[in-house]
Amino acid sequence: MKRALVSVSDKTGLVPFVSGLVELGYEIISTGGTKKALEEAGIKTIGISDITGFPEIMDGRVKTLHPSVHGALLCVRSNPGHVKQLQDLNIDYIDLVCVNLYPFKQTLMKHGVTHEEIIENIDIGGPSMLRSASKNYQSIPVIVDPKDYESVLTELREKGDTSLSTREFLAAKVFRHTAAYDTIIAQYLTERTGEKYPENFTMTFEKVQDLRYGENPHQSAAFYKNFDPKYSLANAKQLHGKELSYNNIQDGNAAIEILKDFEGQPAAVGLKHMNPCGIGIGKTIEEAWNKCFEADPVSIFGGIVAFNEAVTMPIAEKLSQMFLEIVIAPGYEREAFELLSKKKNIRLLELDTTLTVHTKFKVTNVNDGLLVQDVDDKKVTREELTCVTKRKPTEEEIAQLLFAWKAVKHVKSNAIVLVRNDMTVGVGAGQMNRVGAAKIAIEQAGEKAKGSVMGSDAYFPMPDTCEAAAAAGVTAIIQPGGSIHDQDSIDVCDQYGIAMVYTGIRHFKH
Numbered sequence: 001m002k003r004a005l006v007s008v009s010d011k012t013g014l015v016p017f018v019s020g021l022v023e024l025g026y027e028i029i030s031t032g033g034t035k036k037a038l039e040e041a042g043i044k045t046i047g048i049s050d051i052t053g054f055p056e057i058m059d060g061r062v063k064t065l066h067p068s069v070h071g072a073l074l075c076v077r078s079n080p081g082h083v084k085q086l087q088d089l090n091i092d093y094i095d096l097v098c099v100n101l102y103p104f105k106q107t108l109m110k111h112g113v114t115h116e117e118i119i120e121n122i123d124i125g126g127p128s129m130l131r132s133a134s135k136n137y138q139s140i141p142v143i144v145d146p147k148d149y150e151s152v153l154t155e156l157r158e159k160g161d162t163s164l165s166t167r168e169f170l171a172a173k174v175f176r177h178t179a180a181y182d183t184i185i186a187q188y189l190t191e192r193t194g195e196k197y198p199e200n201f202t203m204t205f206e207k208v209q210d211l212r213y214g215e216n217p218h219q220s221a222a223f224y225k226n227f228d229p230k231y232s233l234a235n236a237k238q239l240h241g242k243e244l245s246y247n248n249i250q251d252g253n254a255a256i257e258i259l260k261d262f263e264g265q266p267a268a269v270g271l272k273h274m275n276p277c278g279i280g281i282g283k284t285i286e287e288a289w290n291k292c293f294e295a296d297p298v299s300i301f302g303g304i305v306a307f308n309e310a311v312t313m314p315i316a317e318k319l320s321q322m323f324l325e326i327v328i329a330p331g332y333e334r335e336a337f338e339l340l341s342k343k344k345n346i347r348l349l350e351l352d353t354t355l356t357v358h359t360k361f362k363v364t365n366v367n368d369g370l371l372v373q374d375v376d377d378k379k380v381t382r383e384e385l386t387c388v389t390k391r392k393p394t395e396e397e398i399a400q401l402l403f404a405w406k407a408v409k410h411v412k413s414n415a416i417v418l419v420r421n422d423m424t425v426g427v428g429a430g431q432m433n434r435v436g437a438a439k440i441a442i443e444q445a446g447e448k449a450k451g452s453v454m455g456s457d458a459y460f461p462m463p464d465t466c467e468a469a470a471a472a473g474v475t476a477i478i479q480p481g482g483s484i485h486d487q488d489s490i491d492v493c494d495q496y497g498i499a500m501v502y503t504g505i506r507h508f509k510h
């Protein structure tokens with residue numbers, strides 16, 4: 001008679017699955033809680049203690065950790081020596097394993113959970129059984145995911161056994177599962193010990209969806225998320241529209257990262273190809289949107305718009321007349337949603353902007369490697385600004401300079417932004433020289449460059465950017481400072497009455 005070992009914390013689908021096994025003639029071995037659940041459903045099982053000859057001890061810390069279990073799971077059935085040892089020790093084969101683990105991740109996410117409770121939810125016996133049986137996948141099917149119950153049962157019913165390829169598929173899934181499980185435990189403990197860049201950098205992500213394609217149609221792609229995403233695209237709820245694409249996700253993420261820096265006031269962000277094409281703030285979200293749109297009414301076509309307040313009807317009326325890929329907001333007024341959702345091609349996302357931001361690392365891959373750094377969340381206050389020119393900025397200029405500083409952080413380097421009246425009026429992104437970025441920003445701003453302020457993500461190596469700014473009518477500049485040629489730029493500013501402040505930090509974004 002074949003024997004199945006069943007020990008599960010998540011009892012979803014357990015009874016129908018095990019009933020199916022019983023119908024197929026399996027004898028069921030199970031641990032305490034699993035046994036109870038099965039017996040309540042009228043399924044008779046053999047208790048694990050009858051196999052091990054030991055009681056479950058230490059509140060379940062030790063129940064299946066026994067050679068009678070692991071010998072049965074690890075025995076290579078084509079190895080006469082293994083088989084003889086098993087026979088000599090009176091151990092019978094176990095032919096199928098169904099195990100899922102203590103809910104470590106769910107426990108970690110529980111509000112007010114204690115360290116002791118978290119530790120108690122580290123499963124030891126479960127992963128051991130999963131690993132032993134999966135190592136022996138030549139002989140044993142191992143089911144860790146209740147989603148696989150149905151297909152395994154079907155295969156057993158139709159073919160009398162699982163195929164080697166099914167068992168290999170299941171074993172691979174087990175090792176991914178236990179690796180992810182251990183990664184979360186390791187992350188939790190590593191965080192407690194405060195080690196920032198340990199000798200191994202392990203992360204785990206869960207699949208959200210396969211994507212139709214990657215950055216280009218000939219690239220395949222999928223989207224994965226952190227197990228507990230917060231204020232992030234990975235946590236956004238899609239309320240309407242077709243599936244997000246790879247580029248949508250990248251751009252949506254970039255838009256949300258900008259919003260985070262404009263917390264505390266109504267803000268709207270327009271974004272194209274990872275760079276903001278417009279950022280606006282206002283007393284109301286409508287005012288913020290009007291500024292965001294006015295910032296660059298051309299580039300927003302086919303772009304993404306993100307708001308930090310609910311989309312209202314006046315905004316929806318304007319959005320509905322445009323071609324946009326995505327709208328992201330913490331909510332939508334009912335009629336606004338009704339109007340926008342009439343558009344088949346627009347994607348409407350709802351984002352919880354109240355959840356604590358917990359992202360600590362910024363990870364970028366290079367070929368065969370990974371770069372890990374702190375998230376660039378350094379804020380600069382007006383008190384930290386150093387004025388280096390004869391003319392000091394006015395109060396209004398300081399407000400606009402701080403806006404420009406927040407905005408330029410999110411523009412690809414070399415980056416220059418021009419800001420006037422609480423909105424970006426010119427964005428020069430991703431240029432190989434700084435004055436090139438300035439020229440683009442100035443040209444885009446046109447007449448609006450007059451009376452604007454300029455933000456630069458890094459220092460001016462030469463005075464040419466200040467000269468361009470002066471010619472365009474820029475009145476004040478914010479930049480990190482620190483070039484050996486700083487004085488040349490200061491001289492140009494003094495010559496034209498421009499006020500220039502240093503932040504002392506830079507915001508490269510490559």
Ligand SMILES: NC(=O)c1ncn([C@@H]2O[C@H](COP(=O)(O)O)[C@@H](O)[C@H]2O)c1NC=O
Binds near residue numbers: 035063065122126
């Ligand atoms: N300690 C052990 O020997 C052990 N063996 C199995 N478990 C786990 O116990 C859980 C099932 O327990 P129960 O059947 O009592 O509800 C499963 O998640 C299984 O992975 C164990 N628990 C933790 O390590």
